[in-house]
Amino acid sequence: MSKSIFVWGGVALILLSMAGFAGWVLSLPAATAGMEAPPVPREEANAMLASLRPTKRERPLVAIIGLNDATETTDYIVPAGILRRADVADVTMLAAASGPVQLFPALQVEPDATIAAFDAAHPEGADYVIVPAMSRDDDPAVIAWLRDQAQKGAKIIGICAGAKVVAAAGLLNGKRATTHWYYLDEMLKRDQTIDYVANRRLVSDEGVTTTTGVTASMPMMLTLIEAMAGRAKAEAVAHDLGLERWDSRHASGAFRLTRPFAMTVLANRLAFWNREEFGVSLEPGMDEVSLAFVADAWSRTYRSHATTHAAAPDSVESRNGVRIIPDRTGTNWPEDRRVSTFSGGKPAEVLDQTLEAIAVRYGEATTNVVTMQLEYPGPAPEK
Template sequence: MTWRILTLSGLGCVALFLAAGGIWLYLLPPAPARGSAPAIARDESEATLAALKPPKRQRPLIAIVGINNMSETTDYLMPYGILARADIADVVTLATQPGPVTLFPALKVEPHATTAAFDAEHPDGADYVIVPAMSRDDDPVALQWIRTQAARGAIIVGVCVGAMVVANTGLLDGRQATTHWYSVRDLRKHSDIRYVADRRLVVDRGVATTTGITASMPMALTLIEAIADRNKAAAVARDVGLVEWDARHRSDAFQFTRPFALTAIGNTLAFWRRDEVGIELTSGIDEVSLALVADAWSRTYRSRALTFAATADARPSRNGLLIMPDKVAVDWPAREKPPPAVELPPAKALDATLQAIEARYGQHTADFVAMQLEYPR
């Protein structure tokens, strides 16, 4: 009798859970909003550029800071790769502690310096500090270092959920801001921060924030335009495969929808079908294309991207950043070796990768990845 009661109780709980889950799924939006974002008024664009002018040096010093344990891949590498290729500023990658930075969801790099070493070499601070999403948005060393840089006159740029790191420094109090669509609710928990919708980049009195992961591309191009001029930004934009880079954005095109939830659940439950996608790590590889390709494949919930090379030695990227291979191998099984998208300009590399993901796992998974990256398809 006891076992029968326990069995029936267990079945009842399962049925209740499934019913609640079904209702939750039914109440989710069936699809994101469609349509183009409206253009940004010229006076607003000019005000953004004026607010991002170099605060101290004629040739600015830009520091990209991350914690060693899981800073977001594209947030960390894309600003570096785009700004370094422009050659209009000195760009360095930093970590809060000695040793490599393990990025999330893929790649491992050797930063140029620690925050302490940077402070010793540059006691007057950076001109710009770029803050990616981090596995801990309350890391005390990172928070204090960002506050100190702001006090020394640096413009702080929170990329994606890096906005939550900046929020925890207190620097966004009383300011307007944005962040990745998934973290808007968390940002709004800070009652002193005024969330701004429909803008990919928001600048307010020395602090800038962006929407999701791929927003670091137009953000970096906007910085180039502010530091140099539009012609320089346009040249770099052509090099990375982007046509426009202003702040236009349609926030309701990115949200938690029924297909998004079903894809996440279905791909997670398909645990018996997991791929390790191998990307050959070569000297001179474009760190931006690599970041986008590895990031996208690692967000399918069906695969993860790994880099491989013939030796364990770190390989210098196009702009001199040392990237460490995940595995030592001379080749990778053909089934799990994606098309060579890393050889394409960054924007085209991401498009090609999403097409390859769609061919392998279906359109819903490709859309699922694009939604996470906040990339319009």
């Protein structure tokens, strides 16, 4: 009885606040659609490639830094998966401290090393440091390490809201940059000297590159591969991923807080009695990029969450050496509570298939909420 009173009391409070909420929602813009991403001049694309070319080692060393208690799922896993399948650099997945990296909104990973162990093994620093979005922007160990790596000549790449972490380290001072649409104002308030560049998915300036939202990790890594190993290699990896295009074009105005977005999130949150937990089976050798997209997308609906399971509690190693720790072991998931990673499919196609599955289960409005969070412009138009 007391639990029932608590739940419905919470609903009552929500309803009492609806008048103010309604006014706020009505002040939001309607959905934006049909916006065209402006082309990127060839000179600008060439300048970005030039800025990203390796300058320290013949075979570059890439470090991906993660905060143990919450680092964005796709930001952390996708760069490792793409760069390792390209085999053009040595890639190390790091954690700020010992222990696993709990990703958000789903998955848990065993890092390759701590930042302290990395520094001991590579006192000269990395060639590139990839910075995902993290649960906090001002972790002292991460900030100090990023500054040190930059001083040692590492090129810094802030993925999605990882740009806020880069800004917190003072590495975007006076530079051109971008970030996830939702966190843009926050980043610019942190450092008012940053020159925001609209309509670009990737922005590079003096050794620091930043991207827009979560799915920009794909074009960012392909651009980095092209800078390291040439266009032909990047095209081969893009084909393996299922991508036809990976340039910097972006329609920034299509990604913002809108009335339909806010209303769908509210409706899905209020349906607290109808939360679903979906099982994702971990299999040795599975594609880690596809896994990241599936787990990330299903965990952003405000209706569901993806939970991994395996036969044993040991970590499961993916196709390119990412060690994923299962959330559950020996669980027999009901058939209607399993989600597919579309084994054998190309990662970009798997993302599209996952979004289609979410639309079937929850409707297009919820799928739009997911794509807005991922800042995903959708598949490239057919030529």
